[in-house]
Amino acid sequence: MKSMLQHILGRKTALICSTMALFFATVIAVVPTAYADDKAASADEITVLFRAARTVISKNQGLINEQGTGKILTADYVVGEAKSNFKKSSGHDLDLANDPLGAKAAMLSAVAKVMDNAQPLINDPDKGFKGFLPAIFARLVATSFGKETGGKMKIKLTAPKKYVRNRGNRPDSWESNVIDTMFSASGYEKGKPFFENADIKGKPAFRYILPEYYGESCLGCHGGPAGEKDITGGKKEGGKLGELGGAISLAIFD
Ligand code: HEC
Known part of the structure; x- marks a missing residue:
């Protein structure tokens, strides 16, 4: 039996129409992952920048742990290296002229403030290991970033519940749900962020979360055997190479 549409428009037109409908349906379905949305695009850049800054600390962990003064790890140096790491991971320069939410500037300013405050510690001539680690740096930057954005955004380094130190x-219930049901699922594409509009402590927000995996350099502290003490005096989690070990979670309030 011919459909109503075919009756009205004739076969060919109906075929074109349904092909177009299919095309639009596909485009609509693809829009969120194609990051057409301003917030998703900004969230991509902010989380990559946050990670790029943390990498500067991981790469210089040996230097930080040395006893000595006059280290190169000034605010300017760390900001410069973070920008260069950002370019390496994203394939393009950090464009501060295009910063609709003011978030990239807020992130750089947060990094600079944390590094300024950390100078006496990093350059303490009497201390070797100082506990100034990538995750600690990330937590300090996250707090400062929240302030820099006037509370309009919140970034956080979290982890699967079993691995939280x-x-x-x-993780809050939204983060935990994404980590447990999506990121931990066997078929989930590695490294793919998830985002949607969802409340955070009762406030409506755009929420974005990016999975992270244990690399070789993480296992000295987060690897096995579980329960053994690491260099920080904390207990190792028993994590494995390549395993989901954390997530960067960002909220942009409405
Ligand atoms: C020198 C030891 C050490 C190394 C190496 C290390 N971490 Fe951590 N990590 C810690 C400590 C200590 C904390 C808790 C920080 C805090 O108090 O916020 C932590 C916290 C975290 C967190 C936040 C959630 C939580 O458990 O509190 C994540 C995610 C994380 N680490 C992932 C990684 C990844 C991924 C790597 C490798 C790229 C890594 N860590 C390397 C010691 C380490």
Whole structure:
């Protein structure tokens, strides 16, 4: 039996129409992952920049842990290296002229403030290991970033519940749900962020979360055997190479 549409328009037109409908349906379905949305595009850049800054700290961990003064790790140096790491991961320069939410500037300013405050510690001539680690740096930057944005945005380093070391980094129910049901699922594409509009502590927000995996350099502290003490005096989690070990979670309030 001919459909109503075919009756009205004739076969060929109906075929074109349904092909177009299919095309539009596909485009609509693809829009969120194609990051047409301003917020998703900004969230991509902010989380990559946050990670790029943390990498500067991981790469210089040896230097930080040395006893000595006059280290190169000034605010300017770390900001410069973070920008260069950002370019390496994203394939393009950090464009501060195009910063609709003011978030990239806020992130750089947060990094600079944390590094300024950390100078006496990093350059303490009497201390070797100082506990100034990538995750600690990330937590300080996250706090400062929240202030820099006037509370309009919130970034956080969290982890699957079983691997959380600092209770302050525990995932909330939205984060935990994404980590457990999506990121941990066997078929989930590695490294793919998830985002949607969802409340955070009762406030409506755009929420974005990016999975992270344990690399070789993480296992000295987060690897096995579980329960053994690491260099920080904390207990190792028993994590494995390539395993989902954390997530960067960003909220942009409405
Ligand atoms: C020198 C030891 C050390 C190394 C190496 C290390 N971490 Fe951590 N990590 C810690 C400590 C200590 C904390 C808790 C920080 C805090 O108090 O916020 C932590 C916290 C975290 C958190 C936040 C959630 C939580 O458990 O509190 C994540 C995610 C994380 N680490 C992932 C990684 C990844 C991924 C790597 C490798 C790229 C890595 N860590 C390397 C010691 C380490």
